[in-house]
Amino acid sequence: MTEQTQTTACDKPDLLKVDDVTLQYKTPQHLVTATYKVGFTVQESERYVILGPSGCGKSTLLKAVGGFMAPVSGTISIHGKSISAPGPDRMMVFQEFEQLMPWKTVLQNVEFPMRATKKFGRAESRQRALSMIDRVKLGKFRDAYPHMLSGGMKMRVALARAMAFEPSMLLMDEPFAALDALTRREMQEELLGLWEQFRFTVLFVTHSIEEAILVGSRILVLSPHPGRVRAELDASRLGFGEVDSAEFGALTKRIHGLLFGQKLEAVAKGI
Amino acid sequence: MSGASLDTRTPQSRAPQPRPEFEREPIDASGVGDVERPLGFVERLTNNDAVRRLAILLVLGLIWELYARWIDNPLILPTLGATLTTFFGDLMNGVLIDRVATSLRSLLLGYFSGIFLAALFTTVAVSTRIGSDVLATLTAMFNPVPAIALLPLALIWFGLGTPSLVFVIVHSVLWAVALNTLTGFRSVPETLRMSGRNYGLQGIRYVALILIPAAFPSILTGLKIGWAFAWRTLIAAELVFGVSSRSGGLGWYIFEARSELETDRVFAGLLAVILIGLIVEAVIFRFIERRTVLRWGMQR
Incomplete structure (x- = not known):
């Protein structure tokens, strides 16, 4: 068992590969494009966070990785195998x-x-x-x-x-969003504690910048309507100990700029 | 701005006065005694549903007995005592047991056939959209039809006897159970469905391990309504044509007593109808509820 983990850890293959994925779903009145040509890879033992405002298709993306919906174009593969149906190798943890x-x-x-x-x-x-x-x-x-x-x-x-x-990886869809602030903090610490112990791979969706930096080792920032990749950032050095550090504050600001700055830019360009 | 004028209503003048902060140990709470104390005996007794209902039953029985003695006409209203004597008399000599057994046989046959058919219908309905449309239409059509209204048709198709009874009972059970089960399946939370499919559950295993338990409160409601409908339908049907069948059920027992003008026996028959209804409702269904939906916190 340990040998196996070691060999996979050595060549660090991509556990999850999301390639140019466009997702659409239907409401009774509309056909909504949730994400457009989104691509990223998740490596073993990574805490990969998808961050974005509501309407950026992050939950839809997670559902697609879970196998609950098929991409309109692009491919999603885990361990090199294309995902076609829900399966217990991708265990989901929901908010509800x-x-x-x-x-x-x-x-x-x-x-x-x-x-x-x-x-x-x-x-x-x-x-x-x-x-x-x-x-x-x-x-x-x-x-x-x-x-x-x-x-x-x-x-x-x-x-x-x-x-x-x-499972091969944990898929968490804003799991702590329904909790009160104190319990949420407790659960974030719990999750990190568990990760320290088991070093599992987790794909984590959130709309909270702070949570993304605390929980994630790598952050994919999506822009909304439809969801497109805006940035991929490294947050592996930042945890609970660094909440008050300048680096933490700088990254928060940078993400904030990525998420909300573009809106102002667009408005300015429009004028 | 300085707040010098007296009737100033600016927000600044309504700011709270500054007060000193403080920290302290919580005060001694030993004066409260036990934080959690048991209630008194009388209060616990009156909080018990069974005790309260039994008391109501006793009062009603007393009113019946007194009123019957006062009008003193056993043909119209026999006393509770006379009714009970007849009831236990017929219970002991086996007549009543025989009648009840006959009724229950058709009832159980119809009830379980109805449930089986309902399961079949809902399975088709949840798996295809056209199936669900068919069930919705059929239910909307047939659910309001009183089972007893189909009895003439049943007599033409099946003649006198058990098959006709079973037919009308199936009708009264099927739609209530199917409707409730379908509603139950539809209201299973999406998250629960997704986590079930996440574990790779499909087809019959998905239905049995996720949908049925998750929809159990509605299914149980359907079963209870179905039971009540079936029981009423059966007694009514037996009253209509039990006359000419060889071994009648409880409805026939009541009908027979009426034609003999034995009013106390009519009451004894009604008492048996009530008792069986109560036992099934308060013992069997209550037991299932306590072991399932109440324990799971899906119903309060």
Whole structure:
């Protein structure tokens, strides 16, 4: 197992490759182009953040990587294989608390993907689930049903469920947006703590510049209507310790400029 | 600007007075006693639904008994005591049990056939758009038709006896269950569907592991409504043509008692109808609810 990770770590192949992807979806009245010719690659153990204002198609992009919709043009491939359908190798964590199954306890929820896909046996699923539940500090609640838990705890369960499965990559769609500010900060730290321990690959969508810098090691900035790549930035040096640093502030400003500066430019050009 | 004039209403003059900040240890709360204390016995007793309802039942029974004694006409209104005596008498000699068994046999046959058909219909309806249109149209047409109105047709097609009963019961169950199940499936949150598909679940496994449990509150409502419809339909149908079938059910028992002018037996039959309805509702369905939707917090 360790050997394998080492060899893949050496030549650093692209785990996820998104190539010139244009995405469109239909509402009852309109055909909406969500992203236009977006391309990027995610490497193993990267915390890749897609950042952009609402309407930049970032969630749609994540759905396409999840296999829930096919690109109109361009290709998305994982491990060199084109993505055609949803699959547990790309485990999704959603923003909504409804992602947990209310009829299953915490333990059963965490076990479910492992059992449903038969990736792990009964005993191993149980053991992996228990250790991951302990890891996210929910040991006391493993027999509780989701409706008894707070928002933050539900998000921990969702995280544990995705992590215990050990997918090729985690897809997180604004996972902490529905939490209160304190809990959100706690969960961001939790996620980074887990990453320090397991070094998984995560594709993370957010509209918060601060969250992008804190959580991400690499940030893809999208411009809206339709979503197009604006920049790809490195944030691997910036974490919770650097929140007050000048570098953090400078990057925040730079992203802010990328996101909102262009609007002013466009207006100025228009005049 | 300086706020010197008295009736100035500028925002500046409404700014709060500056106050000193402070920090301190929380005050001693031992005076409160236990933070969480059990309620008193009487309060807990009156908070119990069963106790309150039983009390209402006792009062109603008392009113019945007193009123029946006052009008003193067993042909119109027998006393509660006389009704209970007949009820237990017929229960002991097996007549009532026999009647109930006959009724329940057709009922269960019709009920489960109805559920099976409803499952079939909804499966087609969730998987194709035309199927869902067909179900919506059929339901809109047939749901308002009282099952008993189809009885004449049933008699022409199936003749007297169980098949006709089953036909009308299926009609009364099918649409209620199908409609509720479809509504339930439709209201399963998109996130839950997506996470189910994320695990690679498809087809029957997706329906069984995600859709059915997620829609269970609606499905259970459908089953309860279907049961109530079926039970009413059955008794009504038996009252209409139980007369000429060989072994009648509970409806026939009531009908027979009426023609013999044994009003206490009519009441005993009605009591049996009520009791069975209550038992199914308050024991069986309540039990399922407590083990499922209530425990899961999907219903309060």
